[in-house]
Amino acid sequence: MxxxxxxxxxxxxxxxxxxxxxxxxxxxxxxxxxxxSEKAAHAADIAKVNAEDAQQLATALSKQQAAEGRVATVEQQFNTEVSNHAKDNLAYQSRLASGAERVRVRVTGCVPPTAADKSTTPAGSVDGRAAYADLDPTIATGIVQVTADDQREIDKLKALQAYIAALQQQGFIAAPTSQ
Structure with a gap:
């Protein structure tokens, strides 16, 4: 070569x-x-997604704090109502037991009092008008206790309804749909 x-x-x-x-x-x-250029665009996309996530997180946190505030208000109202009802109930029961308060009921017929009965309430009206009688304090106190128990349950139901409404307003639970 x-x-x-x-x-x-x-x-x-x-x-x-x-x-x-x-x-x-x-x-x-x-x-x-x-x-x-692609790296810069990718970094910009990540920053945008992070900013959107941060905004969504801040919104969710704000909604949660608002719901917690409303629930705390509902709880405070519930506790106040329960306490007030309990105080009123105890005071009324005390007045019933001492005889300072009486529960009068309308009666359509009465058995005349016996000689051992110390009641001064008339046995009934002879002319057909309604007669009234006082309940025994023990029975009246028992009836008041039953109504107090009912009131406690009503208070619980109202508090639960207010709690659910607060969560619905904040979007944590969906409102029921009518069918």
Whole structure:
């Protein structure tokens, strides 16, 4: 083989290597700029998603705090009502037991009092008008206790309804749909 031929092949290979290296360098610069642009766009997207998530979290936290405030108000009202009703009930029962308060009921017929009865209430009306009688204090106190128990349950139901309404207003639970 001729020396010029080998030198020509070596020069050609060197030229190809230099050309490929230059092309690779140019491509790397082009793709590097594109990659940097994509990274910047990706970082902007992540920042936007993070900002939206932070806003949603702040909104949810605000709704939760508002609901907690409403529930605390409902609980305070419930405790106040229960306490007031209990006080009123005990005072009324005390007045019934002492005889300071009486429960009068309308009666359609009465049994005349016996000699051992100390009641001064008339046995009934002879002319057909309604007669009234006082309940025994023990029975009256028992009736008042039953109504107090009922009132406690009514208070609980009202508090539960207010609690549910507070959670519905904040969107934590859905309002019932009518069918």
């Amino acid at each position: 001729n020396g010029y031929f080998i030198t020509g092949i070596a020069a050609g290979l060197l030229g190809l290597a230099i050309g490929a290296g230059t092309t690779h360098e140019l491509d790397a610069n082009h793709y590097g700029a594109q990659l940097a």
